[in-house]
Amino acid sequence: LLKRVYRKNNNMLLLHIFKVCVVITGIICIAVMGTHSSYVSIFISGCVFFAIMGIVGSAVHYSLAVNISNYSMPVSYAIGIAYALGVLIQFIANNIVNNNLAESIMLCVGLIVLVYYGFGTDSMAANSARAADGRASYIVYKNEKTAGITLIIIVALMTCIFSTLDNAVTLVHAEGSVDIGQTPRVILAVSGLVAGYVFGINKGAFINIIMYCVTLLSVMCVAVIELGGPFMIGLVAFYMSAGFFVVYFTTMFIQFSYNTDIPELWAGMGRAVNNAGAVITSFTSVLLLSSANTMIISVVALVLFALISVAIYAYSTQLVISVKEPVSTEPAVNYKLERFVQAYSLTEREKEVLQVLTESDGNVSELASTLCMSRSALYRHISAINEKTDTSSRIGLIQFYYSWSEN
Template identity: 50%
Template sequence: NLYLEENAESQNEKSRKVKYEKTESKNIECKNTASKNAEYKNSRITAIVLIITIMLMACIFSTLDNIVTYYHSKGIMDIGQYPRLLLAISGVVAGVLFDLKERKLMCLIMYSVTLLSTICMLVITMGEPFIIGLVVFYLSAGFFSVFFTTAFVNLSFEMKTPELWAGMGRATNNLCAALMGTVFFSLFNSTNMLSNSIVIIILFVFVSIFMAIYYGKNSKKSYVGESLESDDKKMEHFVQQFSLSKRECEVLETLLKSDKNVKEIAQELYISRAALYRHISNMNEKTDTKSREGLIKFYYQWEKSGKN
């Protein structure tokens, strides 16, 4: 009778475990699908915000580009080839600075460069020396190129067609420069300094708004390759959260890894079945669960969500 009872208990344990694993697998699959859909939706919103941000920035930098080209073509100043060294240097410096602290400062640095370029446009509008605009343009252009390239490459990993989005930054910049550069240069080249200054300031305000939105969206994401917390660390947090004893921790780890019945688990831990049931009961009380299966399910759900 004892043998039949233990054998029946073992079969019931295995049956419940298989049923639980199938249910848990379906739940995880549904959650993963919902999570992916939410991520795609969030990524699409981020992409739209980023495109608008790059378009607004392109209006500023393409206007500076047109100013430099205009002065050179009129013979007011011979630019030559040496200023292009500033462009190369700024691109290298931008790559180094953007990578600081896992690119957390990239948006802030780019915003500062955009602010500097905006001030430069206002200064030139007021008739200050052209050399200021020349230097600022070549220094800021490298930062801008590295920014939109890096931003869209990072975004492409989260999109369904990464090969399309990886080069979207250059396409957006070129298209906006072709469509809006001449318009803004015409406004800039007019004699009304007040209206020019107002347009420049309004443009910068919109850049600030969309840059803030993009930064808010981007700061919630993790870049590709970011490491996840180890299982040992998660177990440590769980033990601390629910004040489990060392022995209870050992029992929980065994329950999670083993598909054996109660008797075999007790033998593996060198304790009696009564002691094993007592440890499980104590953990049920601490985690507000009702059974061994409930405890295991609760742990995996807590492990996934990171909260009780």
């Protein structure tokens, strides 16, 4: 939302002031936590730092959504790689860096990099909202609001399952029965990479069914652990499924954001829903697991899985995957269009929009249908082209295009 305010006001000074304030506040919080002066000071500075990281994290999600749109690779590929690298860096830091000052410096450097990337001016441009890959480009929702709410429900319900599995593993570790250690976390990195790859197969056509199967596996693992089965099976399944889940909700919300009026808000919504769900359900799941009543635990897990099944079906009914072919963009089709695109640095998607605008007399709904995108997405693309060509309206853009000459 802060990004949206900036883009409307286009005030560079305010943006730089905000970035500096965020960095300074974050560094102060890191320094206070590193001194271990008192519980209260650590608690307060920790809360402030988490709030800052929430804001910065959301901005980073949106910037990733913008920047990945410049490449043909699926969104899930980038997310899987980023998640794996993050886990590996965390693993190395926990096992090699044992100096408080060094840890604080690493955190400060990381914060500066994230703030720069998340609030970079390039990602604020008016042409930022565009489809990231083939699947996102050719998906239209019957009702965007319904689809968004359903997606939130899916992630919230899945969070209940994975939070319960996390607590089941943590309780066994806390009791001293098994020392999990740091090594199993490497599985998270592997699962993130695998998830990123398989979710991108056929432009993400199988992402929901794959995650559905992974969730089913997680439900089974909760039952195995609570019934006294092999703990290592549950441990490996937890780390594998956790990586899949993170890549899943991040990918789904970033892809969904391309079809919304406020992509800045929706791009990072997955992590927000996941964190909120974990906070709400953790206490209840710990009580259930501590009760050792396997019957109740199994019933609750199965009910959650049934609700997830219904939610995924409801979400699938909102999808309209177009079978129309995208507008041809072969250079030989229209030489002037190609030269115009090069002159004003239009993206491939903006090129398709411009071609349809100049070749069709249909209304906005018809044009959006032809391009296999929502009306709001079409308006954003037109606005982006207007910005680049210094025109103020759709009609003005068309007139400018026909009157334009290289010479």
